[in-house]
Amino acid sequence: MTTKFDFDESWLSASTLIAWPFSKIEIKGAEHLESTLEKEFLLYKESQPEGENILSFEVIQDNSIILDGFKIEEKNNKVYVTALKPEGLIYGFFHIVRAYQKNEKPELAILSNPKNKIRMINHWDNFDGSVERGYAGRSLFYSNNEFRLQDERFAQYAKMLASVGINALTINNVNVHQKESYFITDSLIREVKKLADIFRTYGLKLFLSVNYAAPIEVDWTDTADPLDDKVRAFWKETAELVYDHIPDFGGFVVKADSENRPGPFTYGRTHADGANMLGEALKPFDGTVFWRCFVYDNHQDWRDRSTDRARAAYDYYAPTDGDFADNVVLQIKNGPMDFQVRESVSPLFGALRNTNQVLEFQIAQEYTGQQKHICYLIPMWKEVLDFDTYADGPGTTIQDVLVKFPENPERNGITAVVNTGMDENWTGHKLSQANLFGYGRLIWDPSLSAEEIAEEWIEATYSLSEKRNETLLDILMSSWDTYEKYTSPLGIGWMVQPNHHYGPNIDGYEYDMWGTYHFSDRDGLGVDRTVASGTGFTRQFYDENYAMYENVETCPEELLLFFHHLPYSYELKTGKTIIQHIYDTHFEGYDKVLDYQKQWESLKGEVDEASYRNVKERLEEQLRSAREWRDQVNTYYFRKSGVEDAKGRTIYR
Ligand code: GCW
Numbered sequence: 001m002t003t004k005f006d007f008d009e010s011w012l013s014a015s016t017l018i019a020w021p022f023s024k025i026e027i028k029g030a031e032h033l034e035s036t037l038e039k040e041f042l043l044y045k046e047s048q049p050e051g052e053n054i055l056s057f058e059v060i061q062d063n064s065i066i067l068d069g070f071k072i073e074e075k076n077n078k079v080y081v082t083a084l085k086p087e088g089l090i091y092g093f094f095h096i097v098r099a100y101q102k103n104e105k106p107e108l109a110i111l112s113n114p115k116n117k118i119r120m121i122n123h124w125d126n127f128d129g130s131v132e133r134g135y136a137g138r139s140l141f142y143s144n145n146e147f148r149l150q151d152e153r154f155a156q157y158a159k160m161l162a163s164v165g166i167n168a169l170t171i172n173n174v175n176v177h178q179k180e181s182y183f184i185t186d187s188l189i190r191e192v193k194k195l196a197d198i199f200r201t202y203g204l205k206l207f208l209s210v211n212y213a214a215p216i217e218v219d220w221t222d223t224a225d226p227l228d229d230k231v232r233a234f235w236k237e238t239a240e241l242v243y244d245h246i247p248d249f250g251g252f253v254v255k256a257d258s259e260n261r262p263g264p265f266t267y268g269r270t271h272a273d274g275a276n277m278l279g280e281a282l283k284p285f286d287g288t289v290f291w292r293c294f295v296y297d298n299h300q301d302w303r304d305r306s307t308d309r310a311r312a313a314y315d316y317y318a319p320t321d322g323d324f325a326d327n328v329v330l331q332i333k334n335g336p337m338d339f340q341v342r343e344s345v346s347p348l349f350g351a352l353r354n355t356n357q358v359l360e361f362q363i364a365q366e367y368t369g370q371q372k373h374i375c376y377l378i379p380m381w382k383e384v385l386d387f388d389t390y391a392d393g394p395g396t397t398i399q400d401v402l403v404k405f406p407e408n409p410e411r412n413g414i415t416a417v418v419n420t421g422m423d424e425n426w427t428g429h430k431l432s433q434a435n436l437f438g439y440g441r442l443i444w445d446p447s448l449s450a451e452e453i454a455e456e457w458i459e460a461t462y463s464l465s466e467k468r469n470e471t472l473l474d475i476l477m478s479s480w481d482t483y484e485k486y487t488s489p490l491g492i493g494w495m496v497q498p499n500h501h502y503g504p505n506i507d508g509y510e511y512d513m514w515g516t517y518h519f520s521d522r523d524g525l526g527v528d529r530t531v532a533s534g535t536g537f538t539r540q541f542y543d544e545n546y547a548m549y550e551n552v553e554t555c556p557e558e559l560l561l562f563f564h565h566l567p568y569s570y571e572l573k574t575g576k577t578i579i580q581h582i583y584d585t586h587f588e589g590y591d592k593v594l595d596y597q598k599q600w601e602s603l604k605g606e607v608d609e610a611s612y613r614n615v616k617e618r619l620e621e622q623l624r625s626a627r628e629w630r631d632q633v634n635t636y637y638f639r640k641s642g643v644e645d646a647k648g649r650t651i652y653r
Helices: 031-047 086-102 151-163 179-184 189-200 229-245 271-285 309-320 378-386 398-404 430-444 450-461 466-486 543-550 557-563 578-601 609-641
Strands: 022-028 053-059 070-075 078-083 110-112 118-122 168-170 205-210 251-254 288-292 328-333 356-362 413-417
Touching: 022 031, 031 053, 031 086, 053 086, 070 086, 078 086, 086 110, 086 151, 086 450, 118 356, 118 430, 151 189, 151 430, 179 189, 179 205, 179 229, 189 205, 189 229, 229 271, 251 271, 271 288, 271 309, 271 328, 309 328, 356 378, 356 398, 378 398, 378 430, 378 450, 378 466, 413 430, 430 450, 430 466, 430 609, 450 466, 466 578, 466 609, 543 557, 578 609
Parallel strands: 022 053, 053 078, 118 168, 118 413, 168 205, 205 251, 251 288, 288 328, 328 356, 356 413
Antiparallel strands: 070 078, 070 110
């Protein structure tokens, strides 16, 4: 019925299996996941029917396995997958699928434990079927204010997510509008339950984004004051209703007092008051509240040079460390601004020592080409996870912080805004699938390299010759750098078209209220965030990083203009001036897209026709857009600075 959307469109294709030596499956203790394992097994077996070996799954006690990890051992023509939980068996199964997509006789023995407990995705889907920052068609879940009936497609999706270890999801936008406020009420909870039932069959826990002002929105009361008894009663009864229908419901994600969304500030209360009130309602059911920290002044006056949006989350939340209930988790974007192609990490990581926390990435390519441009994001995320906060001396990476603070964290992990929709290939741009796949793989095992992950995706998705494998790998691995080159330089960000955020508009946000400025003038550009002469954002980091960023000599060059305002004539380590660097990178970035076109053409016949056309068409748009970026940025800075390109290339006057 839904063959259009079958798993051949994802990295799970049986057609890329090199072998499948198993003819029989044995399962013990897999509980609600037993039939899932059986079903999956049959699918792969049918495609390679000649196997003789036995694949055995069992939930056991084993001290070497932690959380929902798994162990695989081989003995006498039998492969044993063991885990502490049924979910671990599923992850073990897909590990085996990947192994046979890569190799005819893979070495299967492995102990694989996830680094992060919570491995989540967030949908920004609206009930009307639109997707906020969605670039892969309409919402998977809704159309015209109704839940879609696409059970098979949802099961496929659940399977894709589980295959890379994702274990939780929200299904609606964090901007919860009026109609979506009813998801947690009697009128719609049965529909939500249907989805929870499907996702559960692949081990995923369902969460909902909720409107902080839901008690007002659904006409229960006229306030959302967290200390008001009626408000508390609303949330308590709501939690009871939700868990009545979905006993393993995960909990709520909340965007409050953020970008005009309601929140406790309206009532003179703190975010701990608001979040803890929700935490209390969910506590009897062991539910979790994810409270987003994307809180800043979005009515800033560009004339005011003392306010710095980058400072906002730390300024508010760092002093609240320890104020939040045990089942409340602060959800923090990777950077202090907003998913730019390059920004520093959020200094809240390492500053919050007694607070549950999840890091939020954006798989959806809002600021990185909107799934029309190729931008493989794993290298960026790896840099974030590997960043040394110095919170407990050298070597306290963000990844360590997430498993260390608070002590024995029960609810920490990583979440991300997802990039999927109704498009046949799930992600609009076929190569964007690598970001979803890679996200799951990376947060399961952050020690994997971006390259290894890209290779895994390529091998799971296509059957390419070795040479073409390398071609595609090269495209993916260089794509973030390429995108950065032809867009905004040296960490400055924000030179995008307002609202939809696609394509260049250098001054589009320069005199706006969002706190997103680059301060370019005739002499130079960049945001001075130093203590010495700027906003003092640098001081939010531990001493070592503070010193590194504060000093222009030691500030990493890719973030130079994120932290400093510098003249065009400033000389970089390459010996180039900033203005020459701007010209060079913009020409190089564009040229690189020309290379991608040639490289992609060489893959014709080796990738399926649908992929081939999809990427080819999108590369045409990427080239058009890169040219626009190149010429607008170069012209803009030529006009500001009056400095000629040393290489005499065409810069429009
Ligand atoms: O990046 C901004 C997006 C908004 C989004 C917001 C957020 C859901 O442009 O569309 O709103 O971030 O993260 O809350």
